[in-house]
Amino acid sequence: MEKTxxxxxxxxxxxxxxxxxxxxDDKSGNAVKLSWTRKAEPYTKDGFPGVYCLRTSHKDLDENTLxxxxxxxxDLESVFRSLKSELGMRPVFHQVTERITGHLFISVLAYHLVHCIRYRLKKVDIDTGWSGLRxxxxxxxxxxxxxRCKNDDIVHVRKSSRPEPRQQEIYSALGISFHPGETVKRVINKSSAITNKLKI
Incomplete structure (x- = not known):
C-alpha cells in the first residue's frame, strides 16, 4: 500500500x-488483491489524455483533408531539416541578394527531387519518409x-556493394540499376607514371 x-x-x-x-489480508495485513477502475468523465480535459487536436479557420476542409x-x-519540415544537414544548407552566410536567391532555388529544387522520388515509390506502396529511405x-x-602488384604497379578497383532485397525493391520502383556506377579499374604504372583506366 505504501508503494501504491x-x-x-x-x-x-x-x-x-x-x-x-x-x-x-485480515491476519497479516498484507495486500492480496489490487483492482482499479477508470473514473474520468467524458468530454472533459482529463477524459481524453493524449488526444491531439487541430484547429483551423478553414471551414471548407473536412477532417481527412485537414x-x-x-x-x-x-513531412515537409522533416525533409528540409534533412536537406539542410546533407546539402550543407545551414547555416546561411549569404549577404548578397543573388546568392540568397540561388540558395533558396537549390533548396526548393532539392525538395522537388525528393517529392518526385517519394511519389514514384508511393505508386508501388512504398510509403516511407525521406529519413527512412536514407x-x-x-x-x-x-x-x-x-x-600493389609485384612490379610495383598499383591497381585501384572502385565498385558498388551488393544491395539488400529492400534496397533492390526501391531501385526497381525508381528504375535505377542495382549497382549504381560502373566498376572502374585503374592501373598506375610507377615506372612510367601512366594511369590506365578500364571499365569492367
Missing part, C-alpha cells in the same frame, strides 16, 4: 483518472580497393 501511495504521488496526473482498491494537410506540413539505402556503399 508513492506511485500515485509520483504520477499524480494519471492517478487522478483511476480509482484504486486494495484488499488486505489531417492530410497537417501531416504534409510536418537509412534503408545507407547500407550500400561505393568502395575503392587498392592493391
Amino acid at each position: 501511495g508513492r506511485l500515485k504521488q509520483k504520477y499524480s496526473k494519471a492517478s487522478k483518472l483511476y480509482k484504486i482498491d486494495i484488499s488486505k 489531417w492530410r494537410t497537417y501531416t504534409m506540413l510536418t 537509412e534503408q539505402l545507407a547500407g550500400q556503399n561505393r568502395t575503392t580497393v587498392s592493391m
Whole structure:
C-alpha cells in the first residue's frame, strides 16, 4: 500500500483518472488483491489524455483533408531539416541578394527531387519518409580497393556493394540499376607514371 501511495504521488496526473482498491489480508495485513477502475468523465480535459487536436479557420476542409494537410506540413519540415544537414544548407552566410536567391532555388529544387522520388515509390506502396529511405539505402556503399602488384604497379578497383532485397525493391520502383556506377579499374604504372583506366 505504501508503494501504491508513492506511485500515485509520483504520477499524480494519471492517478487522478483511476480509482484504486486494495484488499488486505485480515491476519497479516498484507495486500492480496489490487483492482482499479477508470473514473474520468467524458468530454472533459482529463477524459481524453493524449488526444491531439487541430484547429483551423478553414471551414471548407473536412477532417481527412485537414489531417492530410497537417501531416504534409510536418513531412515537409522533416525533409528540409534533412536537406539542410546533407546539402550543407545551414547555416546561411549569404549577404548578397543573388546568392540568397540561388540558395533558396537549390533548396526548393532539392525538395522537388525528393517529392518526385517519394511519389514514384508511393505508386508501388512504398510509403516511407525521406529519413527512412536514407537509412534503408545507407547500407550500400561505393568502395575503392587498392592493391600493389609485384612490379610495383598499383591497381585501384572502385565498385558498388551488393544491395539488400529492400534496397533492390526501391531501385526497381525508381528504375535505377542495382549497382549504381560502373566498376572502374585503374592501373598506375610507377615506372612510367601512366594511369590506365578500364571499365569492367
